[in-house]
Amino acid sequence: MKKALCLLVVSVLVVSGAVFATTATDTPPAAREKQTGAALQTVTASVHFDTPRMTADGHYLRVATTGATDVLRAQTTPLLPYRTETMTFPVGTSIGGVSVTYDRPQSMAVPGKISPAPLATAYNMKAADATLREGPVYVADAFYPDSWYDWSVGVGLDGRQHVLYLSVHLYPARYNPSTATLEYVNDMDITVTYTPGVEPLTTADEFDLLIVTPEDFSEALQPLVEHKDSHGVATRLVTLGEVYGGAFFDVQGRDQAEQVKYFIKNAVEDWGVRYVMLVGGRNGGLLEEKWWCPVRYSHLDDNSNWEASYLSDLYFADIYKYDNDEVVFEDWDSNGNGVFAEWRMMSKDILDLYPDVYVGRLACRNNFEVQEMVEKIITYETTTHGSDWANTFLGIGGDTFPIESDPYLEGELAISASADYLAELGVTATLLRTSDGTLSGSHDVVGAISEGYGFLNFEGHGNPMGWATHPPHDDEVWINGLKVGEMPQLSNDGMYPVCIVGGCHNSQFNVTLLNLLKIYEGYERWYEYLYKGEISPESFSWWLARKIGGGAIATVGCTGLGYGAIGDYNDDGVPDCIQRYGGFIDIEFFRVYAQEGKDILGEAHGTAVANYVQQFPPMKDQIDAKTVQGWVLLGDPSLKIGGYPS
Structure with missing residues (x-):
């Protein structure tokens, strides 16, 4: 994270390969100027915010201003408006600096x-808590946020291009609870200086899809390799033995997971790989x-007192970060203490979190499941196109x-929003809702699917x-939708x-019946x-994907707690449940x-993650x-949604 003395702005700005984009639609067109001198280039832009307005909300006040894209929602801190601007550059670009000037701050x-x-509300089958809690900010004699802006640079994919994402976050109103003062500005001007890149991350174009698998599954995967090749998806299957043995690239990494990640990095750079399929799930172990x-x-x-760690396949997709003006390997251990993706107490790893390759996992536990998934993928991609059911x-x-x-029916609003986006493509929707009785139990779900x-x-x-x-x-009343024991139906x-x-832990693919044997850990832990639900033979989402004679072709869901939002705390007339956390990212996939x-499939999944991070x-x-770390794709990342024409 870097700071200069200001911030940015625009609706859409394209300049020498750089792209500014914002989600706001009610901001006047920004002033733009480009200056070029030698190799250094400059982009300037301006934005206007109206004077903040305050409205009563029970015992509290809410603040809003035209020009903001959302409100800050860090738990127990003041709800204040902010604006995010994202600028895209080709990898190789050097960001010289970001500065922002603004008019004299005023106060009210x-x-x-x-x-x-x-508080963010978990999808964990517990009652939601709507209590508002004041954190340490409310007793500090200081303005929050502590600056008018900040900015960061991430490395990720924009479609098939490796790019830098320059994100600038603008805070037009700051609050000091001790003095009961709101400080604000109306106009901000941003200047970004950069040197255009001259070399792309890779020019290789040998393979599209990399399959990483144990040797035990390699034979069962051969028909899939041939199928992918026949549809123009150049595929390379590599066994883990070849990864660990240095058959293609020098072995790097502290453990096997990091060795696989370094291999993916080399495959991206030397082979031009865009999709990575990890094959293999839990293999026992007590x-x-x-x-x-x-x-x-x-x-x-x-x-949450629920979990202190959870599975994250985003680790294998987030290959690069921007550090000291260079694109380098992202090890998810910025503090170097050997604890990956750490964020607890005073220890915090600073992570990039943009996907640099599109990753999916077939969490197969045996050859039978591998064969079933290979057959389903081939069947789907060769028979789905043009069928009526595929357009529903x-x-x-x-x-x-x-x-x-809270008057909102969050789940019903979310599925309606997803359906609305698909309707733009002519997809017809069937909605099972508890409010109209179409969802009264699992028999409704089984019959519909x-x-x-x-x-x-x-x-x-x-x-x-x-x-x-x-x-x-x-x-107090629960409506059962579907259980793993009902999937054979x-x-x-x-x-x-x-x-x-959308739900907590549905994609927690480390569960096993072996947990029933762990009484030796003590009754309290065993009861947990x-x-x-950690005694399930396999997770809900994976069971649905690998189900024989039915189920899904792939699933996307949470490996840990998933979260939603309640109310309309940004006062924009749109329920927060479809604008933040799980509600946003699930709907974003369909958008x-x-x-x-x-x-x-992997591109839709990875783009939704990147858009959330922005x-x-x-x-x-x-x-x-x-939200982004635990949102896993269990399926083929190179899957052609809707299949190939015959």
Whole structure:
């Protein structure tokens, strides 16, 4: 993170390969100017914010201003408007600096207290907590935020191009609770200086898809390699033995997971790989987990008292970071203490979190599952195109957080938003909702899925064993949607949807029946395995994907706690449940597919992650970081959504 003396702005600005983009639509067109001198180039822009307005909200006040893209939502800190601007440069560009000038700050008295941000609400089958809590900011004699702006540079993919993302976050209003003062500015001018890059990250174009697998599964994967090659997806299968043995590249890395990540880096640079399929899930292990293909755990502790770590395949996708004006390997251990993706107490790793390659995992535990997934992928890509069922959507949701003060039915709003985006492509929707009785139990879900749909979206609560939700405004009644024990009833053979699962832990693919044997850890810990659903033979999402004769072709969901938002705390008339956390990123997948034309599964998934990181800087809020880290794709990242024409 770097700071200069100001900030930025524009609706859309394209200059010498640089692109500015903002989500706001109500800001006047920004002034723009480009100056070129020698190799150094300059981009300037301006933005105007209206004078902040305050409105009463119970015991608190809310602040809003025209020109902001959202409100700061770091828990227990004041809800204040901010604006995010993202500028895209080719990799190789050198960012010389960012400076922002602004008019003289003005101040106004605050006749009360500005509302703290509400707690993010977990999809973990527990009652939602709408209590507003004031953190240390409220007793400090200082302005929050502590500066008018900040900026950061990330490295990621923009479609198929490796780029730098320069994100500038502008804070037009700052609050001092001790003096009850709001300080604000109306106009900001930004200057970005940079030197255009001369060399791309890679010019290689030998392979599109890299499959990383244990030797045990390699033979079963050969038909998939041949199928991909026949459809123009140049594929290279590499065994883990070849990775660890240095058959193609020098071995680097502290452990097997890091060795795989370095191999992916080399494959990107030397082969031009864009998609990576990791093949292999849990391989037993009682005292210590064993894996067919390595995994990485994020050690972000969100103080939920539920988990202090969780699986994150984003680790294998986030290959690069921008450090000291260079693009370097992102090891997810910026403090060098050997604890990856750490964020707890005073220890915090600063992470990039932009995908640099599109990663998906077939979490297979045996050859039978590998064979089943290979058959499903080939069947899907060769028979789906042009079928009526592929152009349909099934959404399943209810009242995720039935809080008396919150009028919104979060799950129903989310599936409706997903359906609205797909409708732009002519996709017809069926919605199962608790509010109208179309969702009354698992029989409704089993029957609907068995009819065959191209897209499937659950939005509610979950654990590794199942998914459920509430009827409107009733947190004591649970409506069971689907359990792993009911999946054998799904009969949509050959009609496999791409599935997004909104709920906690549905994609926690480390679960195992072996946890039943862990009574030696003590009764209290053993009981946790039971009520958390961690005794499931396999996770809900993976079971749905690898289901024989039905289920999904791939699933996307949370490996840990998933989070949602309640109310309308940014006062824009749109429920926050579809604008932040899990509600945003799940819907963003469908928006990216429908509006950006991302019809390769991994690209749609990875673009949704990148868009989330741009809009909600994850190093400012643990929940934003966890939202992208735990959102895993269990399926083929190179899958052609809708299949290939015959």
